[in-house]
Amino acid sequence: MRIKMMEINLKLLEKQRAHPVHVQGEVELPDVPREVPEVDALSPVTSDLVAEWEEDVCHLHGDLRAVVTYQCSRCLEPFDAQLVAPFEEAFTENAAKADGEDIHHSSDGTVLLDPYIEQAVHLALDNRPLCDEACKGLCPVCGRNRNVEPCQCDTRRIDPRLEALRDLLSSPHSE
C-alpha cells in the first residue's frame, strides 16, 4: 500500500494567483502513532488549504482534520476524537525571501507538505487525553477500571507522601 502524500507546485499555483486557490488533499502520517505514546491510531489527515500570493511568496493556510484514537491518560482505554489543526506556512522560490522559519525555500517550485502537516498535527495533539472529563481512571490498588466497576479499595493509603504524614501523625499514639 502506497502512503498518501501531498505535494504542491508553486509554478502551477502562481499561474492562478489572481484568485485564492483551494489546495485539498490527504496524507497519512504513520510516524505519529509510533512516536506519541498517547496516540494509538491516526486516520489519514485531510487538508483544506487556500493559496494566496504576496509578491513571490505563496501563503498556504487552512485546516487539517483527522480522527485520532487516543489512549485515555486515566483509564488507558482507547477513544476517538476529532482533531482540527490550523495550518499556516509560506513558500517561495526566491531564496532571498526565505528565512527558514516562516517562509520556506523551494529551489524547484515543488514542496512536499507532509512534514509541515505532521508538525501542525503534533502541535494540535492533546498530550493528556481524557475519554471523559469525569473519567474515574484505574484503581491504583487493584487495577480495575473504575468507570466500569467500582471497587472497595482504600486508595487513601496509596500516596507515599500522605502515608508518611499519616505515620507521623499517628506515631505518638501507636496502636
Ligand SMILES: [Zn+2]
Ligand atoms: Zn478514561
Ligand SMILES: [Zn+2]
Ligand atoms: Zn480497587
